[in-house]
Amino acid sequence: MSEQSVGVLGVGRLGSDVAFTLAERDLCDIVLCDTDRERAEYLASDLTDTSFGHIYNRRVSWVDDISGLAQCSVVLIAAGARRQPGATTGELFDQNRRVAREVADALVGSSALFVVATEPVDLMTAELARLLRLPPSRVMGIGGVVDSLRVRSALGETLSVGPDYIRAHVVGPHSSEAVIVWDYSSINGIPVRSIAAAADLEAIEATFRSESDARLAQMNESFSRYTPAMACLELLRSIVKDDRRVLSVTIPWVDVLGISGVAMGVPAVIGRFGAERPV
Numbered sequence: 001m002s003e004q005s006v007g008v009l010g011v012g013r014l015g016s017d018v019a020f021t022l023a024e025r026d027l028c029d030i031v032l033c034d035t036d037r038e039r040a041e042y043l044a045s046d047l048t049d050t051s052f053g054h055i056y057n058r059r060v061s062w063v064d065d066i067s068g069l070a071q072c073s074v075v076l077i078a079a080g081a082r083r084q085p086g087a088t089t090g091e092l093f094d095q096n097r098r099v100a101r102e103v104a105d106a107l108v109g110s111s112a113l114f115v116v117a118t119e120p121v122d123l124m125t126a127e128l129a130r131l132l133r134l135p136p137s138r139v140m141g142i143g144g145v146v147d148s149l150r151v152r153s154a155l156g157e158t159l160s161v162g163p164d165y166i167r168a169h170v171v172g173p174h175s176s177e178a179v180i181v182w183d184y185s186s187i188n189g190i191p192v193r194s195i196a197a198a199a200d201l202e203a204i205e206a207t208f209r210s211e212s213d214a215r216l217a218q219m220n221e222s223f224s225r226y227t228p229a230m231a232c233l234e235l236l237r238s239i240v241k242d243d244r245r246v247l248s249v250t251i252p253w254v255d256v257l258g259i260s261g262v263a264m265g266v267p268a269v270i271g272r273f274g275a276e277r278p279v
Contacts, residue, residue, distance in 0.1 A: 004240040005029035007069035010079025011043050017229040023047045026056035028240045037064045066106035074239055080118040093123045104131035113274045115235055116141040121174045121250055125263035129252040137274040141250030143174025144265025145231035148248045151180055154204045169248045169267045176212035238270040251275050
């Protein structure tokens, strides 16, 4: 296995999307794990075969137990149930917290970093950090990255600017209560408030909140897939390449503004040691 490797726990739609993108971009070795062992084995074989059509040199393998991910540099948690129509956040957490317990039982003491994509991201991130007894820097959720991608997309559409030139940060919970930090958002280094009309920014905020609520009401077959996958990719790439990018990530709060025991999004420098420094 190469120096950098990502373990993917849960190879349903999200996990398999992330695994394919990691392989296609030749970022790192990949180790797959799923309760459906045949699915993990087949996907590993399929991605290995794909390497002959699109040249990449990383190894794709699979393991039949979570403990087999212990040697990975980073473990992506993408396993668990999806929210069903009418289900509350608490009910979904009750279903999925078993994933956090299984990960902790198998990987406590591992030197890996952990990226959480399983919903509800905020609660799962806090629970996993608690069970693994890890500092906030080593357990990160994708909630803030997902929200920031959506704001960047909305800004790009409103201003007719490519999203690559846009920096935007969203802080707080991964929900309609998140806060878009316009004062720290920019277009190619230019403060966004000096370019966009106040009415446009207010409209983006209103749409962001209404769409966040609408997604919760439509969590049957109309669930988010590709935006979370790209959020995972951004976060994983910054870790394995030690890019030291500033991303809004969900991390456990320990005496932040007097708050502890929860996880919410904050901008942080992301590198090979995880969320190295909130900014």
